[in-house]
Amino acid sequence: MAQWTQISQMLHRLPDDTIINLYPPSTFPIEIRHFLAEWIESQRWDIFVPENVEQTSLAQDRLDQTISMLQLVAQQNNVVDRMKLMQISKNMDMFQQEPLQFAVMVRDMLTKEMVLLNTPAQMPNPPQFQQYPNRESLFPNTPDVDHLVLKVIEVQDIRQKMHQLQEELNWERQNYEGLQGSIPQNGLDQTQSEIQKLQNHIQQLEYNVKTMAKKRFQLLKECVDCLDQCQTRLISRLKEWRWEQHKATIGHPFDESLNLLQTRCEQLLGVNGKLRQELMLMGKPMPELQERLGKLLQVLIQSSLVVDRQPPQVIKTQSKFSTTVRYLLGEKVAPGKPVVLKAQIINELQARNLASVSGDNVGELINNTAILEHNTSSKSTCATFRNMSIKKIKRADRKGSESVTEEKFALLFSTEITITGCDTPYRIQMISLPLVVIVHGSQDHNALATIIWDCAFSEPDRVPFMVSERVPWRMMYSTLNSKFTSEVSTLHNLDSYNQHFLAQKIFDKPDFNDDFSNIMVTWAQFNKEVLPGRPFTFWQWFEGVMELTKRHLREYWSAGLIFGFIGKQHLHLILKDRPNGTFLLRFSDSEIGGITIAYVDASENGGQKIQNIQPFTKRDLEIRSLGDRIRDINHITYLYPEFPKHDVFRKFFTEPQALHTGGYIPVSLQTKVGTEASSDIPLPESPHSVGGFTTSSEAMDLDIDKILESLNQ
Template sequence: MAQWQDLLRLDAALQARVSQLYEGRFPREIRHYLCVLIESLDWDLAAGDENAASTCFHALLEDLQEQWIRSVQENILLQGPDYTGMKDYLLKNFEDKPLNLAVILSECLKEEQKIKASASEAQACGSPDMDQKWKWKDMDNKINELKRLIMEVNKEIKSLEILNDNLDFIQKTWQNKVEQDIGLAQSHAVVEEECRKRTNFIIQTKQVVLQEIVNILNLAQPIVATLTEVELPEWRLRQQLACIGSLANTCLDHLQKWFTAVAEVLLRVREQLQKLKEQNNTPDSTDASILPGLMAIIENQTLSLFTQLLANALVVEKQPIMSSLPQRPLILKTGVRFSVRVRFLANLPEFKCLLKVKPVFDKDVEEIKTVKWFRHFDFNSDECKVLDVDSPNGDLVTEFGHMSLKEIKGRAKGSIESRLAVTEELHIIKFVTEFRHVGLELNIEASTLPVVVISATTQVSSAWASIMWNNMLSTGDSRNLQLFVDPPPLTWEQLSQVLSWQFLCTGMRELDENQLSVLRNKIVDDPDDLVHWSKFSKNENAWLWIDGILDLIRKHLVDLWRDGSIMGFISRERTAELLKEKRTGTFLLRFSESKTNGAISFSWVDNANGDRV
């Protein structure tokens, strides 16, 4: 189970490799729901021993039967997976051939380990440099100092409670004795003086505590600003690039640790301020209005920082993705299920099951009101979910796994108002929640990256071109849903990078400088090294040719591309030059320049002198 859970936490590109691994060989649904049992069995041994293979096969059947019985007993048969269908699949395909099952799972588990290893290598390559590590260490040190300071304040507040209790005891005890014995009245002045001294000491202690709280807030303010204005936007940019193939590290562990720690400190500050208020409002207190102005300022500053932090704590951890297009997130097809995962970074026990999240399509999008040709969509079912700690790592997350769209207003047939194709039309999904806790009420939102909604699988290629173009141009929080009304060009440096990522995701091998040079000569005709949208995906549509090659690799040539057997993009002239004076039979494989739907060209030496290619 640990291995499968690790795979589920990988980015979309690496999860796509896992999906490819099982495609046509073994249902991922069975791998998912039987992950604990599958990983506990020795499939390497079973692959070479028919008795062991049969034992493993029947263990899977028994586990499926047990899970089915449990779903019946708990009355969740319709909500759960199709255990009967999974069992029937195993019986139909492997009852007489358990060795085949063992071989498949043995190979798949080993390949999974390789994919995990490649993820670790990618994280190592994309691991923070020394400057980044210093920044993270500096952030850790500052937050540790915050924790130390709030612990000191907690001690001071407890001391104040004891001092107030002692003062209250002296005052009440002395008053009772005076009422019982009139002779004690002579000592009344002495007791009053003692009480006055104690009260003054309490006032001074409160002033010290308030100053300590001010120090905490002064330290917390730049930390909150850094988290919300620097660290979080940088993570969003990494996630944005990862969606289009980059191996950027999108792990949220550091951010969640920092958000949670600062949120806890600010929450404790609010609690301590409330305790100070209660002490001031004690009926017998001689100082019921200590520094009311400063108290109000401190409370407002605490609330402001807390609000700023929490308003940014909701993030879309996994962008919208259809299981049928695991390598191409942000493309959604009407009527087809997709999934999204959101996370709340301030992961405190007090917030468990507190937030109910609702998705809203195109919330606050002006184009719905102002652009006549802009299509309108909505979800096929209303779905709200509560953020709960239900992941192996205890993250405060929820996954919307059964979302789908319906079109509620399309373009008029024959409409010529729009210059945009439907694959150039961008939309967003927002996740909204209301935060209510200890007097604080706050509306929180998180938005997906812009998505493209299609109605036919033939539109996937064009839609992905739009996704790549938009994400290379609209970095950070900027969202221009009418980007393609007048699309800015990309530099060749930008485009070559994202094209190389596509080959890495599809066939686990990037494009080298020679291959990129061939592509550049074919695509770029601008003196400033710019590539225009019309050249890439409209009029001449170089992308259609490239995507055809990617599809060919994906379906048939992953191994040959990965191990370098295919030279790839290479001109005819360069081909002839490389094969010149080679032995008869020497050949190379390259991508065809004339076939738009993806093809391989074979070039070889066919005579002893090597003069003819």
């Protein structure tokens, strides 16, 4: 709760109106922020978008968790705080109809806090938040840019004062010459006195002009130095934005807005133009400063091209895809000839030497040009490639066992652009994130593995597209957790038990109970070598689980009802002393994309045994939901450790629908396990009954076609 610690220390300096606006008493009282600080900051709120109604269920889970946490904290405090928190938790029921509104409100609150923390300490009375809907408009200038702008204004002011002094000096010199011409030969003391005063004044003016000229030159140099520093920071921030965009592939939070960076680019371009004007008005050449400003201008113009919406990082040939390139100095583009961006596909070798990339592609791109167009409402200038496709690809010679799904390409976007106020057109270009080109859908999983590894373990400013072949397990696990929670759209992370089992699986060390954190995991272990006794790799298996959870189990997982990744040894350890009927849900480790129910059952000798029901796959859960299957199975009664299944799974049960049979005998679908299935109808022994584990079998009551189909197998 580092953020709350910092915010709470500065609350006493904020106006009451700002605090009330930040923590509205009627919707999000400050007590919630205080008592739930650590929990709030440990969750991901940045993923919520008001328009995304698909997030409603996830937002509902978050709202329910917040209310439950408040009630729990209330019981742990004194009677005053307890009553206050209980009332707040009750008031939060107002969001039950609009849970997404609550999640977005918390997201915005955390963003506003970050804005406050980044506000210069000397700024009195920060503006009210309701006047500024986002961070960019709240603080459009960083202190360094403000300082630079003030310096430029000072240079302009000195120039104007010098001009006035020079005019006065010219006038006084004219007066001086006139007085000298009017002096009689015998001279007059009064005239001589006036000439002397005028001469002194002229000398003072000349001294002032020289002094101001020196100051003007010094300020100009300081302005160029400051501009260099500001631009260096800006370009560094642009690189950070691209890096964050790269990491977003594996689920890292990413603020995709470019508005603030665009404002910075425009400000620095304006400052550069003003400084170049001031140099031209100096009256004498300043080659060093002029050259520096020219280089800064070139770098800024060339660095302002950004791939705003990346192309898919796995692209199948002959398939349409889109991408958007944005130019942050779009409003400064010289009017006239349209600016056309061209895209070409390049390989890894070409990406390492962009300066030498020719017009020839290593693949043929269809619809590879787009016009840079300005949107007045969003104030953005973008070129959108809407129907691009890769017709064919030329692959490099592969080394050893390298497959086509390990070869990385990129799209290179380029154009020639002229900026208003600049005589010379500039050649600008930018490459996309790495991508893998496939020719068949069966290659998709392995191609995605290449992208995941690249996004997770590459270094900033690397040589394209180099990435380590081995990383510590702690980094691998962090990536798996981040990708899993992001893909599933959940706040429920993988726990330490899941982490340990995943490590045991990828390293094939089921009996290893020490810390795996620093053991190195290789690319081959991740997605080249098949798991022992299995026909698939670790990544193929993990992705299958992730996809199943995303499609059918997200709510169960988010509610903490699925134990997830657990080995059989650990499974027996935690269930061995539990009553018969105790069960837990775990992901199958023997097939891709399956979830199984492990439960305690009575053995033949009066003891206990652990049974594992045949895994339910995507197809099974499309036929009947997990909740209904759990309700069907009488063998299981308590979710580990001791939650009655009808209490925790009730909201997942499907209510019986009114039957409109039209004269037919109604049928129903029900899950039967082991002997249950064979006791209703005489079915042959299931081919899946192996290893002592019971299996699941679908039976439809009074469905003759189903019976005949089973008998004919």
